[in-house]
Amino acid sequence: MNEHPLIARRSLATELTGRLRDMIVEGTLKAGDKISEPDLCDLFGVSRTPLREALKVLAAEGLVDLTPNRGARVARIAPEAVEELFPIMGMLEALAGELACARLTPDDLSRLETMHAEMIGHWRRGEWVPYSGLNRRIHEEIFRIAGNATLAGLYQNLMVRIHAVRFVARKTPERWAEAIEDHERMMAALRKRDGAALSTLMREHLRHKADVVHEALRQLGAPEQG
CATH class of the missing domain: 1.20.120.530 (GntR ligand-binding domain-like)
Incomplete structure (x- = not known):
């Protein structure tokens, strides 16, 4: 049994943040692309909770736009x-x-x-x-x-x-x-x-x-x- 589930979850979210950031930089996820949470969960073999935490970090960095009820998109710079x-x-x-x-x-x-x-x-x-x-x-x-x-x-x-x-x-x-x-x-x-x-x-x-x-x-x- 995991005695520190919060630490493990945060570590996973941190890893996902780095991998998603790399995907944006490398052009795998392009500016304006809609981000499919189910597809990314399948790709990384994770649940939506750490993925959404990672997307929030990327949104704070300005790399992702999060819109209520519309999901996430890769941000465009003006x-x-x-x-x-x-x-x-x-x-x-x-x-x-x-x-x-x-x-x-x-x-x-x-x-x-x-x-x-x-x-x-x-x-x-x-x-x-x-x-x-x-x-x-x-x-x-x-x-x-x-x-x-x-x-x-x-x-x-x-x-x-x-x-x-x-x-x-x-x-x-x-x-x-x-x-x-x-x-x-x-x-x-x-x-x-x-x-x-x-x-x-x-x-x-x-x-x-x-x-x-x-x-x-x-x-x-x-x-x-x-």
Whole structure:
């Protein structure tokens, strides 16, 4: 008999939250999709109670819209939110890049070089999902190297609101090549420990990402309000 059913239930809900979040980021669940509780219960082999707890967490993060009597849908980000959030993200990433260059160790650079080379390989093979995962990890690694917990916390709080569209928005071949060029230039700045250059490049990189997200929202038919 389980002596701590509440702890077990919370642990299951936490695991489900992570898995559903990954499904949204990877595009398995797309913006605007209705979320079928019976299908997900069958998929994960769980009851509706922990699943609904997980959906409430994702709703608080802004990834899911919960409507009484209408169920849950994957949230869409409004164009206005992109205009507000991406410049802030750009400034946070710029500061992280500058701090990372000052703290970068040979081991840190080696890890980034390995991830970058692997990401380039996925790009050449047209493998979007693993590419986007490594893209995210590279940005997160730069924040880790920066060594500022407050900065990293602000970044993660904003990422919760935009990462579903930021990393799932499919790029045109031209936009994808542009992103690769951005990352090549970022790696060059890291190798030189040029914090000012990396700061400028990361702000520019976020402007490019904002353009991609706007294009994706137009393709999705995102509402202009909300």
